[in-house]
Amino acid sequence: MATIHRFCCNDLLRFTFVNLEHLTNTFSMSFYLTYLACWPDYFQVAEGLGKLIMCYILGKAEGQDESWHDHVMAVTVAPEYYWQQLAKKLMNLLEEISDNIDKAYFVDLFVRASNTPAIKMYEKLGYVIYKRVLHYYSGEEVIFYVFDVLSLNLKSPILSAHPSISVHQLQPHDQFVIFASDGLWEHLSNQEAVGNCKEDGKNCSTNPSETFI
Structure with a gap:
């Protein structure tokens, strides 16, 4: 039988046992205290007999307008209570x-691609895979970014029809412009993309600045 309550400062001295789980990232004491001070409602713990901590969740609220959402930083269960x-x-x-x-408007989180049990749990809870992010954790492990739209947001659109626009004044030293979706940067670094454009530009008969690559 587990009792769920808001995390408190004393729990910081008792939850090391849960953090021994091999997929859990352990942060500094100041990190946990910041979350506890700023988002106490999102720092919850489940404890069993003898006040033994069995599981905890750590989250925060962030974003603006239609991007206002809650982010799950960690949800960790001691192996004995899986x-x-x-x-x-x-x-x-x-x-x-x-x-x-x-x-x-929604809840999002990151999960290791190798953490199959967690991914299955999130999918059962109604979460969907939004995109893959490379190099998020050490070891360059691919991560899934998943989110769940909450009932509140059926009243408002999640996607905005208003584009994000930035202006760059072309300079004499500019050689090319890259037109691409954000998916490109999941496969190429900035340097690799620039290198490819420079290599293609060598084969052009005109000035690279006047050529679509």
Whole structure:
């Protein structure tokens, strides 16, 4: 039987046992204190007999306008309690807080691509894969970025029809302009993209600045 309550400062001295889980990232004490001070409702813990911490969730609210959302920084269960659905209960609690208190538009999080049990759990909770991000964790492991639209947001559009526009005044030393979707940068670094354009430009009969590459 688990009791769920808001995380407190004393819990920082008792949750090391949970952080021994091999997929868990452990942060500095100041990091946890910042979350506890700024977003206390999103720092929840489940404890069992003898006040033993079994699981905790750590999150925050961020963004503006249609991008106002809650981000799950960590949800970690001690290996001995994997099959008690504690993570699911804490995720449901966080979504309730997001929907009813912060009026967030969605909840998002990152999960290791190798963490199959977690991915299956998030999909059962209604989360969907949004995009893949390279080099997010050490070891260059591919990460899935997933989100869940909350009931509140059926009243407002998630996607905005207003484009984001930036202006760059062309200079004499500019050689080319790259027109690409953001998916390009998931496969090429800035330097690799520039190198490809320079290489293609060598084969052009006209000035590279006047050529679409």
